[in-house]
Amino acid sequence: MDNTVNIQQELKVGRKKAAKPMLWISLVSMTMMFAGLVSAYVISSNREDWVSFDLPPSLIASTIFIIISSITVQLAVYFGKKQHKNRTLIFLLITFALGLGFVVSQFNGFNELKASGLFFTGPKSLISSSMLMVIVFTHLLHIFVALIVLAVMVIKQGLGKYSNGNTLGLELGSIFWHFLDLLWIVLFLFFYFNT
Numbered sequence: 001m002d003n004t005v006n007i008q009q010e011l012k013v014g015r016k017k018a019a020k021p022m023l024w025i026s027l028v029s030m031t032m033m034f035a036g037l038v039s040a041y042v043i044s045s046n047r048e049d050w051v052s053f054d055l056p057p058s059l060i061a062s063t064i065f066i067i068i069s070s071i072t073v074q075l076a077v078y079f080g081k082k083q084h085k086n087r088t089l090i091f092l093l094i095t096f097a098l099g100l101g102f103v104v105s106q107f108n109g110f111n112e113l114k115a116s117g118l119f120f121t122g123p124k125s126l127i128s129s130s131m132l133m134v135i136v137f138t139h140l141l142h143i144f145v146a147l148i149v150l151a152v153m154v155i156k157q158g159l160g161k162y163s164n165g166n167t168l169g170l171e172l173g174s175i176f177w178h179f180l181d182l183l184w185i186v187l188f189l190f191f192y193f194n195t
Helices: 002-044 057-081 085-115 128-157 168-194
Strands: none
Touching: 002 128, 002 168, 057 085, 057 128, 057 168, 085 128, 085 168, 128 168
């Protein structure tokens, strides 16, 4: 019986040690995927039918939302480590709300582009707006995953799972969120100076 308990504890410790390196490997893979998409954008921008355009204001708003959300998720981790359950939960909920604000702003940006005559598909579509859409939508898919992760973090925090120094889930979720934040800032600056 003791052997079974020891093996289970060793497996638990092993999973915890492997969690961060596995997350970092995933983040490197995502970085490479986005580097490929940005490279395709750069190559396509040399086409004769390339049309430049200004980014819609909603994409600027979404950038502000995600930057603030990176601060709030870090505050959640900070208070989680300090065992302040309610503050941790509040900052996780604020981060989730800001994440939703980011998503809404992104879709508003798509609508603003369409309103200005920049379509992503169909006979009136442009390669420049289509490439922007592919990259932004791919980032949004990752944001949807991160929102699910945040929702799980909120539930676990509400159930008291991140107590007694067990904050690995908070830390992993915040690393993923920070990565998507930084990725969006890089993409936004790239589009700002290259559209």
